[in-house]
Amino acid sequence: MDIIEYIRRQMAGMRRSIDGNMQNMTNELFNYPSPGTANTISATYVHLIFSEDHFIQEILQGKPSIWETGKWSEKVGIPKPPDFGEDWSAFKHQQLPIQPQVDYAAAVWAATDTYLDTLTAEDLDRKVKFAGGERTVADMLLLDTSQALGHNGEIAALKGIQGAKGLPV
Numbered sequence: 001m002d003i004i005e006y007i008r009r010q011m012a013g014m015r016r017s018i019d020g021n022m023q024n025m026t027n028e029l030f031n032y033p034s035p036g037t038a039n040t041i042s043a044t045y046v047h048l049i050f051s052e053d054h055f056i057q058e059i060l061q062g063k064p065s066i067w068e069t070g071k072w073s074e075k076v077g078i079p080k081p082p083d084f085g086e087d088w089s090a091f092k093h094q095q096l097p098i099q100p101q102v103d104y105a106a107a108v109w110a111a112t113d114t115y116l117d118t119l120t121a122e123d124l125d126r127k128v129k130f131a132g133g134e135r136t137v138a139d140m141l142l143l144d145t146s147q148a149l150g151h152n153g154e155i156a157a158l159k160g161i162q163g164a165k166g167l168p169v
Contacts, residue, residue: 003121007141014145018152020168025098029162033092041158043082043091046101048151050081053108055144056115059128066108075100
């Protein structure tokens with residue numbers, strides 16, 4: 001197996017895990033104002049999808065995000081997804097619909113697949129600017145999958161504290 005095929009499989013596994021976690025999601029679970037400083041599932045989910053959108057479209061390709069080009073702000077009902085280091089507390093009081101976010105994920109994942117179709121092993125060593133420094137394309141792809149799976153674990157835990165089953169294992 002070549003490295004690009006391995007990356008595709010990693011992405012596919014990540015998506016299966018996220019999709020599995022979103023099974024049987026209700027609006028109540030999705031928007032539950034979690035105790036303490038924990039975020040809502042809706043905030044965590046849109047953040048994890050937007051992160052991939054930002055990494056793949058903007059950082060790796062220098063293109064506008066799918067969020068921007070697809071006018072997802074209007075569809076999802078928020079000006080922009082919450083980002084690292086920002087105050088996410090407003091999400092505790094919002095009731096966001098699930099389906100537009102799932103549709104946004106599908107659009108982002110399709111765009112990522114299109115990018116992966118053009119990716120070569122040599123591209124993985126290319127340096128890109130990120131967080132005040134440089135990272136390779138390979139590092140950014142690894143960051144995408146690891147942060148998405150970490151947030152997926154948060155979503156599973158947030159379902160669990162509400163009495164619902166998280167990850168389907």
